[in-house]
Amino acid sequence: xxxxxxxxxxxxxxxxxxxxxxxxxxxxxxxxxxxxxxxxxxxxxxxxxxxxxxxxxxxxxxxxxxxxxxxxxxxxxxxxx
Numbered sequence: 001x002x003x004x005x006x007x008x009x010x011x012x013x014x015x016x017x018x019x020x021x022x023x024x025x026x027x028x029x030x031x032x033x034x035x036x037x038x039x040x041x042x043x044x045x046x047x048x049x050x051x052x053x054x055x056x057x058x059x060x061x062x063x064x065x066x067x068x069x070x071x072x073x074x075x076x077x078x079x080x081x
Contacts (some may be wrong), residue, residue, distance in 0.1 A: 009048055
């Protein structure tokens with residue numbers, strides 16, 4: 001669900017097995033290639049806002065988010081083998 005106060009910040013709210021409420025933040029926007037990337041930012045709103053600003057800066061410099069994702073997956077697959 002999108003945050004009403006903060007643009008491009010989405011939240012996921014749920015309860016843990018112990019019944020404790022939990023809220024996770026995600027940054028979602030349309031990048032320069034018209035793709036809709038989204039990035040998990042944890043449970044701290046202040047850090048999510050900083051991550052949003054960092055990702056917007058990367059987008060302004062035409063950073064390739066798809067390539068970053070492919071490198072991340074390749075690295076984790078190499079450790080899984």
